[in-house]
Amino acid sequence: MTASARLAAERAAVDGALRRLLADRGERPARLHEAMAYAVLAGGKRVRPILARLAHAAAGGDPDRITEAACGLELVHTYSLVHDDLPAMDDDVLRRGRPTLHVAFDEATAILAGDALLTDGLGLLASRPPGAEWAVLRAAAVAVVAGAAGSLGMVAGQIEDLEATGPNDRGAADRAARLERIHRRKTGCLIRASVEVGAILAGAADCGPFTAFGDRLGLAFQVADDVLDATATADELGKSPGKDADAGKLTYVTLHGLDAARGRLDGLEEELAELARVLEGADGALAELARFIIRRSS
Amino acid sequence: MTASARLAAERAAVDGALRRLLADRGERPARLHEAMAYAVLAGGKRVRPILARLAHAAAGGDPDRITEAACGLELVHTYSLVHDDLPAMDDDVLRRGRPTLHVAFDEATAILAGDALLTDGLGLLASRPPGAEWAVLRAAAVAVVAGAAGSLGMVAGQIEDLEATGPNDRGAADRAARLERIHRRKTGCLIRASVEVGAILAGAADCGPFTAFGDRLGLAFQVADDVLDATATADELGKSPGKDADAGKLTYVTLHGLDAARGRLDGLEEELAELARVLEGADGALAELARFIIRRSS
Numbered sequence: 001m002t003a004s005a006r007l008a009a010e011r012a013a014v015d016g017a018l019r020r021l022l023a024d025r026g027e028r029p030a031r032l033h034e035a036m037a038y039a040v041l042a043g044g045k046r047v048r049p050i051l052a053r054l055a056h057a058a059a060g061g062d063p064d065r066i067t068e069a070a071c072g073l074e075l076v077h078t079y080s081l082v083h084d085d086l087p088a089m090d091d092d093v094l095r096r097g098r099p100t101l102h103v104a105f106d107e108a109t110a111i112l113a114g115d116a117l118l119t120d121g122l123g124l125l126a127s128r129p130p131g132a133e134w135a136v137l138r139a140a141a142v143a144v145v146a147g148a149a150g151s152l153g154m155v156a157g158q159i160e161d162l163e164a165t166g167p168n169d170r171g172a173a174d175r176a177a178r179l180e181r182i183h184r185r186k187t188g189c190l191i192r193a194s195v196e197v198g199a200i201l202a203g204a205a206d207c208g209p210f211t212a213f214g215d216r217l218g219l220a221f222q223v224a225d226d227v228l229d230a231t232a233t234a235d236e237l238g239k240s241p242g243k244d245a246d247a248g249k250l251t252y253v254t255l256h257g258l259d260a261a262r263g264r265l266d267g268l269e270e271e272l273a274e275l276a277r278v279l280e281g282a283d284g285a286l287a288e289l290a291r292f293i294i295r296r297s298s
Numbered sequence: 299m300t301a302s303a304r305l306a307a308e309r310a311a312v313d314g315a316l317r318r319l320l321a322d323r324g325e326r327p328a329r330l331h332e333a334m335a336y337a338v339l340a341g342g343k344r345v346r347p348i349l350a351r352l353a354h355a356a357a358g359g360d361p362d363r364i365t366e367a368a369c370g371l372e373l374v375h376t377y378s379l380v381h382d383d384l385p386a387m388d389d390d391v392l393r394r395g396r397p398t399l400h401v402a403f404d405e406a407t408a409i410l411a412g413d414a415l416l417t418d419g420l421g422l423l424a425s426r427p428p429g430a431e432w433a434v435l436r437a438a439a440v441a442v443v444a445g446a447a448g449s450l451g452m453v454a455g456q457i458e459d460l461e462a463t464g465p466n467d468r469g470a471a472d473r474a475a476r477l478e479r480i481h482r483r484k485t486g487c488l489i490r491a492s493v494e495v496g497a498i499l500a501g502a503a504d505c506g507p508f509t510a511f512g513d514r515l516g517l518a519f520q521v522a523d524d525v526l527d528a529t530a531t532a533d534e535l536g537k538s539p540g541k542d543a544d545a546g547k548l549t550y551v552t553l554h555g556l557d558a559a560r561g562r563l564d565g566l567e568e569e570l571a572e573l574a575r576v577l578e579g580a581d582g583a584l585a586e587l588a589r590f591i592i593r594r595s596s
Contacts, residue, residue: 028449032457036449083413088405107386111409112457115381115416116449122420123444126437136433139424142440146421151326151334151414159330159410 003288010053010285014046017067018074021124028116035105035113036120040078042096047221047293048073048194054289055198055210058280066201068128069141073194075121076149080190082114084158122146125197134201141197148193157186164250172255179250180219187225188218213275213286220268220294226251227261232297269294301586308351308583312344315365316372319422326414333403333411334418338376340394345519345591346371346492352587353496353508356578364499366426367439371492373419374447378488380412382456420444423495432499439495446491455484462548470553477548478517485523486516511573511584518566518592524549525559530595567592 001009022037049070053063056070085092085100086107093103102110125142147153160182195214199207230253252261269291276287299307320335347368351361354368383390383398384405391401400408423440445451458480493512497505528551550559567589574585 029454029457029461031461032449032454079413083409086406086409088409108384108460109457111381111384111386112453115377115412116453118413118416119420119444119448119453122417122424123441123448126420126424126441126444132434135437136430139433139437139440142437143421143424146417146424150417150421151330155410155414155417156327156330159327159407162406163327163329 003283003285004292006285007050007288007292010050011046013053013064013067014049014071014074017049017071018046021068021071031105031109032113032116035101035109036117038104039082039101039113039117040075042098044074044078044096045296046074047289048077048190050289051191051194051214051217051286052198052201054285055195055214055279056202057198058284058286059199059202059204059210061198061202063198065129066198069125069138069197069201070194072121072124072128073145073190073197075117075124076145077190079114079117079121080149080154080158082110082117086110089158089162118149129201137201137203140200144196144200145190145193148189153185153189154187157182157184157189161186161249175250175255179252179255182250183219183222183252184215187222188215191218191221209275209278213272213279216268216272216275217290217293220265220272220290223252223261223264223268224294224296226253227258227265228296228298229253230258230261265294301581301583302590304583305348305586305590308348309344311351311362311365312347312369312372315347315369316344319366319369329403329407330411330414333399333407334415336402337380337399337411337415338373340396342372342376342394343594344372345587346375346488348587349489349492349512349515349584350496350499352583353493353512353577354500355496356582356584357497357500357502357508359496359500361496363427364496367423367436367495367499368492370419370422370426371443371488371495373415373422374443375488377412377415377419378447378452378456380408380415384408387456387460416447427499435499435501438498442494442498443488443491446487451483451487452485455480455482455487459484459547473548473553477550477553480548481517481520481550482513485520486513489516489519507573507576511570511577514566514570514573515588515591518563518570518588521550521559521562521566522592522594524551525556525563526594526596527551528556528559563592 018040022040024033052066052070052073056066057063081095082101084090085095086102092100094100098104101113122142122145125145126138149155164178164182192211192214195210195217196207199210204210229251272290273287276284276290280286316338320338322331350364350368350371354364355361379393380399382388383393384400390398392398396402399411420440420443423443424436447453462476462480490509490512493508493515494505497508502508527549570588571585574582574588578584
C-alpha cells in the first residue's frame with residue numbers, strides 16, 4: 001500500500017469508529033445527540049486519531065486495538081472547535097463548509113455539546129481499550145491529553161489568542177515569542193499529545209522521539225493553517241478565510257510575511273521527515289502525514 | 299471528634315488542597331488563572347470531595363492520600379456551575395453571594411475557565427495519587443467521573459432541564475418521571491460518582507453499597523435544593539431564589555408541592571442513615587453529611 005493510500009485507509013478506520021461511537025442508541029437526549037453528531041461527523045481530517053494510530057504502529061503496537069481511544073482525541077479536538085466558534089469567542093458562522101454548531105442549533109446547545117465532547121473524549125481515553133492489562137497505559141494517556149488540553153495547554157492558548165486580537169504595540173521579538181507560545185499551546189499541545197498517546201498505549205519505553213516529532217508537527221500544522229487562512233478561498237477552506245488578518249490577530253503570516261511562513265514550512269518538512277525516519281524507517285506513514293499537513297489546501 | 303467537627307475538618311482539608319492546586323505559579327495566563335480561582339475559591343460546601351474522602355475512609359483507605367484526586371471532583375462540579383450560569387443557559391448573575399464568573403469577568407473567559415476546570419479536574423483524577431500502584435484505580439476513577447459528567451450524565455441533565463422550562467402540557471406522571479430523570483442526571487450522577495471514587499480508590503471489592511448510598515444522596519441533594527429555592531432568601535442562599543419557579547421550571551416543589559417535598563426528604567434521611575450504617579457503622583460521618591445536605595439552609 002502506498003503511503004497516501006494508507007492515509008485514506010486510516011481516515012476510513014477512524015470515521016467508521018466515530019460513527020459507531022456516536023450512533024444513536026436513544027441514550028442521550030435527542031438534541032444533544034444530534035448536536036454532537038453534527039459537529040463530529042461533518043468531516044474533518046482526523047489528524048489526531050490518525051497520528052495516535054500511526055505512532056502506535058511505529059512503536060510496535062496494533063493500531064486497530066486503540067482506534068476508539070484515538071477517537072477520544074477527535075472528540076476533544078471537536079469540542080475545542082465548537083467552543084472557539086461561539087459568539088463570545090471567535091464568532092465564526094462557517095466551519096467545514098457548513099453553519100457552525102451554534103448557528104445550526106443554538107448557543108446553549110453548542111456550549112453543552114462541546115462540554116459533552118470534551119468529557120466523553122477524556123472518558124474514552126480512560127476506558128479504551130478495556131481490560132485490566134491496559135489500565136496503567138490508559139491512566140497515562142488520559143493524564144497526557146488532559147494536561148495538553150487544560151489550563152496549561154489548549155485553553156491557555158485560546159485565551160491568549162483572544163487577548164492577542166487588535167492593535168499590538170509591543171516589539172517584534174516579543175510578538176514573535178508570544179505567537180510561538182500561543183501556537184504551541186492552542187494547537188501544538190494536542191497534536192503532540194496525540195503522537196504521545198499512540199506511543200504510551202504501545203508501552204514505549206522512551207516517548208522522547210515521539211514527543212519531538214509531535215512537537216514539530218504541531219508547529220507546522222499551525223503555520224500551515226495561517227498560510228491557508230491568508231491564501232485560500234472560502235470554498236477551498238470550508239470556513240471564512242482572511243478572518244484572522246482582518247481581526248488584526250497575531251498569525252505567522254501577519255507577523256513574518258507569507259514568504260517567510262512558506263520557508264519555515266519547507267524547513268519543518270525536512271526536519272519532520274528526519275524525525276519520522278528515526279521512528280518508522282524510510283517513507284513511512286508518519287512522514288507522509290506530515291507532508292500532507294504541510295501541503296494541504298484546506 | 300464529633301461528626302460535625304469532622305465535617306468542618308474535612309472542609310478545611312479540601313479547601314487547603316484546592317488553594318494549593320490553584321496557587322498562582324505563573325504557569326497559566328493571568329486572566330485564566332484568576333477566573334478559575336475566583337470560581338473555585340468563592341466558598342462552596344465541598345460536598346463532592348468530602349464525600350469521596352469519607353467513602354474512602356469507610357472503605358478502609360486513608361483519606362489524606364486522595365485529597366487531590368477528590369479536588370478533581372470539585373473542579374468538575376465548579377465547571378458545571380460556571381457554564382450553567384452563562385447568559386445562553388440559566389443566565390444567573392449571582393452565585394455564592396457574588397457576581398457569577400461571566401459578570402465578574404466576561405463570557406469568553408467564563409466559557410474557557412469552565413473548560414479548563416473540567417479538563418484539569420479529570421486530569422487530576424487521572425494523575426493523583428501518583429505512583430504506578432494507583433494507576434489501575436485512577437483509570438477506573440476518571441472513567442466513572444467522565445461517565446457521570448458527560449453526554450449520558452450531567453450534560454444530558456442540563457440540556458433536558460433547559461428544555462423543561464416554560465409551559466408543559468404533559469400528564470403529571472410523565473412530568474414526575476421526567477423530573478426524576480433530570481435530577482438524577484444533572485446532580486445525582488456526580489454525587490454518586492463522588493462516593494464511588496472514594497470506594498474505587500480504596501480498591502473496594504464491592505462498590506454496590508456505595509453506589510446505592512450515593513444514588514439516594516444525589517436525589518436528596520436536588521430535592522433539598524428545590525425546597526431551598528422555594529423558601530430561602532437571596533441572603534441565605536447567595537444566589538437568586540425563586541428563579542426556577544418564576545421560569546416555570548420543573549422542580550420537585552412546583553410539581554409535588556412543598557409539603558410533599560419535605561416529606562420526601564424525611565424519608566430519604568432515614569433511608570440514607572440506614573445505608574450509611576452498613577458502610578461505616580453507627581453515627582458516622584457519611585450519615586452526618588447526608589443530614590447536613592438535607593437540613594442545610596443555603
